[in-house]
Amino acid sequence: MFVDGRKIANDLAGELKVAFEALPKTSVLLVIQVGEDPASSSFIRAKQKFAEKVGVEVRLVQFSNSVSETELQNYLRRVNGDPRISAVIVQLPLPGNIRASIVLDLIDPTRDPDLLSFDSRELFRLGRSKILPPVVSAVAEILTLNRVYLSDLDIAVVGDGKLVGEPVGVWLGNQKLEYALVTSETKNIKSILQNADVIISGAGSPGLIKPDMLKDGVVLIDAGTSEEGGKPGKLAGDADPACLDKCALFTPVPGGVGPIAVAMLFQNLLKLSGETAQ
Numbered sequence: 298m299f300v301d302g303r304k305i306a307n308d309l310a311g312e313l314k315v316a317f318e319a320l321p322k323t324s325v326l327l328v329i330q331v332g333e334d335p336a337s338s339s340f341i342r343a344k345q346k347f348a349e350k351v352g353v354e355v356r357l358v359q360f361s362n363s364v365s366e367t368e369l370q371n372y373l374r375r376v377n378g379d380p381r382i383s384a385v386i387v388q389l390p391l392p393g394n395i396r397a398s399i400v401l402d403l404i405d406p407t408r409d410p411d412l413l414s415f416d417s418r419e420l421f422r423l424g425r426s427k428i429l430p431p432v433v434s435a436v437a438e439i440l441t442l443n444r445v446y447l448s449d450l451d452i453a454v455v456g457d458g459k460l461v462g463e464p465v466g467v468w469l470g471n472q473k474l475e476y477a478l479v480t481s482e483t484k485n486i487k488s489i490l491q492n493a494d495v496i497i498s499g500a501g502s503p504g505l506i507k508p509d510m511l512k513d514g515v516v517l518i519d520a521g522t523s524e525e526g527g528k529p530g531k532l533a534g535d536a537d538p539a540c541l542d543k544c545a546l547f548t549p550v551p552g553g554v555g556p557i558a559v560a561m562l563f564q565n566l567l568k569l570s571g572e573t574a575q
Contacts, residue, residue: 299541300439300548306556309438310350313560316567317352324383324570325354326410326563327376331369331395332362337388344386347559353566356382366395373403383570384410386562389460410565412464421464424471428568430464432520434561435554436497437468443546445495445516452476453493455506455535461499461520486510503533508543516546520554 317324326348328341341357348355360369376382385408391397404414412421412430420426429437440447452469454476456462462478469476477489481500490496490510498506499520511517521535534550541547548554 298443298544298546300443300546300553302435302548302553302556305438305442306347306560307350309557309560309564310347313351313563313567317570320567320570323352323354324566325356325381326566327382327385328355328357328388329360329369329372329386330357330388331360331364331391333359334390337390341388343556343559344562347563351563353563362392364395366399369395369400370403373400377403377405377408382408384408384566386411387413407569410562410569412565413459418464422467422471428565429468429561430460431558431561431565432461432499432554433464433468434564435557436465436518436520438557438561439518439546439548439554440516443516445546447472447474447495450494451492452495452497453479453489455479455490455496455498456500456502456521458499458501461497465497465499465520498535500535502535504535504537506536506540508537508539511540511543513543514545515543517544517548518546518554519548519550520558522550522555 328344330337330341345355376385385404387401389397391400401413402415406414406417406420409417412418412426412428417426452474454462454465457478457480466476466478479486479489487510490506491512493515495516497518497520501521501523503523517536517540519534519536522532532551
């Protein structure tokens with residue numbers, strides 16, 4: 298079955314709009330962008346569009362590529378203490394002269410809906426975070442809506458990056474669920490995937506997963522987004538679209554996990570805004 302992420306996100310938007318309207322003040326999401334990366338700009342526009350649907354104000358602050366790491370750090374320290382800001386996002390990637398981890402780690406966990414700071418990730422790893430990384434929440438939402446229960450299933454996670462593979466692995470581990478991790482160093486990728494009942498992929502390698510790597514009836518959640526053939530704006534997933542024919546459940550790229558993850562980002566913002574308002 299083909300998962301329509303846009304429809305799921307739209308349904309969530311209706312629920313979130315009601316919830317945001319019930320808050321005592323308008324939630325404000327600050328988005329920080331460095332440079333003019335086309336993919337980053339596209340992701341920001343998706344957030345702005347969703348924010349309009351749910352009644353959230355988005356403030357976009359853009360810095361040139363020449364901004365220094367120190368300048369970004371100082372700016373983040375200032376906004377962390379600004380009571381008018383509900384949450385902060387630093388849109389990745391950052392230029393090579395800026396260490397992303399140093400900048401992201403400055404985001405206050407109470408204002409970090411992406412869970413990208415060290416403190417936020419640590420709370421999540423320990424099972425003490427009140428929110429989940431947006432991609433993890435999106436994966437969980439897809440599984441829940443389609444009544445896929447992971448216990449007693451063979452699970453494979455493709456990729457171990459900070460945005461998909463690593464947090465998905467932590468989430469599975471916190472549920473005491475075992476999984477096989479597939480990375481670029483894994484030698485028996487095909488046999489691992491052929492044995493999997495559920496595959497969650499975030500390698501960012503277009504067309505990595507082919508139909509002959511899958512068994513019939515597999516649940517394939519593709520959260521790996523990259524530019525196909527280096528063409529700006531043309532997004533592709535880790536799975537060859539032909540994999541659909543082998544799957545009981547398949548998420549396309551674009552239009553699958555991505556829109557739901559955006560919705561989950563705003564669900565996180567709602568929870569953070571609610572805490573701030575108390």
